[in-house]
Amino acid sequence: MPDHPTQYLEAVPKRWIVMGVSGCGKSEIGRLLGERLGVAHIEGDEHHPPVNIAKMAAGTPLDDADRQDWLLILQQKIRAAADRGLGMVLSCSALKRRYRDLLRGGDPDLFFLHLDGDRELIAQRMQARPGHFMPVALLDSQFRDLEPLQPDEAGVRADIRLAPETLVDEVLARFNPDIRKEEK
Numbered sequence: 001m002p003d004h005p006t007q008y009l010e011a012v013p014k015r016w017i018v019m020g021v022s023g024c025g026k027s028e029i030g031r032l033l034g035e036r037l038g039v040a041h042i043e044g045d046e047h048h049p050p051v052n053i054a055k056m057a058a059g060t061p062l063d064d065a066d067r068q069d070w071l072l073i074l075q076q077k078i079r080a081a082a083d084r085g086l087g088m089v090l091s092c093s094a095l096k097r098r099y100r101d102l103l104r105g106g107d108p109d110l111f112f113l114h115l116d117g118d119r120e121l122i123a124q125r126m127q128a129r130p131g132h133f134m135p136v137a138l139l140d141s142q143f144r145d146l147e148p149l150q151p152d153e154a155g156v157r158a159d160i161r162l163a164p165e166t167l168v169d170e171v172l173a174r175f176n177p178d179i180r181k182e183e184k
Contacts, residue, residue, distance in 0.1 A: 012037065012175045013111035013154070014087040015078060017103060019094035020115035021142035023122040024160050029115060030091035032168045039087035047073045061141035064098075071102045078106030095145040100153065112155030113171055119143060121160065 016037075018030040027043055034041030048070050052062055074092055081088040094100045094112065104110050123139055149155045156174055158167050 012172065013109065014039075014085075015081055015107050015109065016089045016111050016113060017094050017100070018089060018091045018113045018115065019100075019155075020117075020160075021093065021095070021122060021146055022139065023125045024115040024117055025125070025164065026091040026093070026115060028164050029113070029158075029167060030089045032164055033113070033171070034089040036168055036172065037087055037089065039089060040081075042074075042077055042088060042090045044070075044074055044090055044092035047077075061145075064096075067099065071099055075103055075106040078103060078110065082107040082109075093142070095142065095147065097147045097150060097153075100149075110154065112149055112153060114149050114155060114157045115160050115167075116157045117160035 016030075016033060018026045018033065020026055027045075030043070031041045052066055052070060055062060055066065074090060078088070078090065090103075092103070094103060100110075100112060119139060149157065156171060158171055160167070162170065
């Protein structure tokens with residue numbers, strides 16, 4: 001896993017965003033991370049308005065205006081969890097810094113897990129998931145929009161070549177090297 005300015009953090013964050021381009025595994029990693037932390041996982045794509053889904057399904061990338069209301073809905077969910085002191089994991093592309101800043105408006109202590117991988121691997125994964133609204137044709141626009149986490153943003157990058165369970169273990173070990181996956 002690439003280094004981040006913070007080697008070991010004080011405590012596991014309460015509210016997470018699992019971010020990255022379409023097809024990188026946000027939903028699966030978000031679900032696993034939520035299970036490991038014992039908190040709710042929210043799938044950001046489920047909160048897109050139908051017009052956004054139709055636009056992407058037709059092969060047209062969303063622009064900032066298309067994403068604005070969707071991001072505000074997600075910000076409200078984050079704020080509601082923070083106000084109640086609840087943990088959560090939200091899967092959301094959060095490609096641009098300004099999107100992440102908007103999401104942080106719901107909780108300035110949000111922690112971002114950036115799922116990082118190369119275009120070829122992600123394209124293969126996208127082709128293997130039948131019935132998803134996001135076509136592989138939009139992958140290049142996702143990579144064009146992607147602004148990696150900046151040093152002043154709380155978060156880490158993780159290599160999507162790792163098995164999902166291993167990836168989650170490695171991320172959680174950044175907070176406490178003694179954190180281990182529960183035996184099944």
